[in-house]
Amino acid sequence: MTRLVDRFFQLLETVMVVCIAGMFVMVLGNVILRAGFNTGIDISEELPRFLFIWLTFIGAVVAMRENRHLGVDTVVLALPVRWRRICWTISQILIFVCSVYIFVGTFMQHEINANTISTVMQLPMSWVYGVTLITGALMAALCIHNLVRLARGQVRDDELIQVEEEGMHEVDSSVQAARKS
Template identity: 45%
Template structure:
């Protein structure tokens, strides 16, 4: 099961790279063709917009799993473990509710737009809204798994912080600020975690 999950997220990262590469080729190529050859790629705007939408939603899923989203955890970091658990349960509950709304709305829009075609490419507009379904299912699974870990006591103190304090600091350094320099196995790199567990 773990290998399947890892393969799924590797696929998502590959899709992100392909979306970004496609956007660069289409937008830059269109600029070169317009100014250099008085031509252009008719579908450039529509396809690049579609790729951008998919890139943002898929990136949000990967960011959630890797705890890369920025947030302020000044209060939560100072709470006792029971307080952190309560905040985590409340946060996961609210996120699951919002994810459910996104999934419901995206599914409805996907069905409605199945036979609505974009003017330049003729693609179904369901492709635009379909990423919301992928996002909702993926994010919902992640949140349910994390909520289960919290409720069963398997979540570490670092897990209960849930966010990154700063994008300028590495994950380990950010956790050092909250733990006073004492890292759990999750805080450290996988190699360090294995080394610590073997002692």
């Protein structure tokens, strides 16, 4: 099962690379055509923007799986491990609730987005914003997975601190030492 999930996330990373490559090709091609030939590509205004939306939302899912989201753990670092677990649980529950709202909100907006057509590409906007269905579902699933791992005792103490910076381990060690003395 782990291999299947790893392959799925590799697929998501491949989609992100395709989005970046598509944005690059469209924007660069349009710049060259405008500067050198006084013409351009009509869809080069919309397509890179749509690809950026997909890149952002898919990247959020990949970043969540790898614990790469931005965070401020200054207060959490000063807490004992038990309270770190409580804070981590609360954050997972809050992320789950937000993910469900994203999913349900997109689902409720589907008919409107399906009937709204983009100006240049004539693409239903449900194709553009449909990525939030994927994002909401996957992030909610990741939260449930994390909470199940926590209930089973499979979450390591170092996973409770999600910010990785140079010197953070020294700060954590000094806080622990100060607490002991």
